Amino acid sequence: xxxxxxxxxxxxxxxxxxxxxxxxxxxxxxxxxxxxxxxxxxxxxxxxxxxxxxxxxxxxxxxxxx
Numbered sequence: 001x002x003x004x005x006x007x008x009x010x011x012x013x014x015x016x017x018x019x020x021x022x023x024x025x026x027x028x029x030x031x032x033x034x035x036x037x038x039x040x041x042x043x044x045x046x047x048x049x050x051x052x053x054x055x056x057x058x059x060x061x062x063x064x065x066x
Contacts, residue, residue: 002066003041005049007034011060018061021052040066 005025014032018025025045027035041049041063053061 003046003049003063004039004066005036005041005053006062006064007036008060008062009034011058013058013060015057017055017057018052021055022048025049026052034060 012032012034014028014034016026016028016034018034019028022045025036025038025041025048027037029035038045049063053063
């Protein structure tokens, strides 16, 4: 079952914990805006992305069914 990363941009504060945990999936720019580099999560990367979701202090990330 495929999962997708969802960013609640209203909650995101651009701290960058997601990028620190999974830099191949997230990028935070100079304006503290997060960009998803990869939206769909493979089984291989699922544990890493779940860790990035848990690391977000603003609770702005979640995994959804694709």
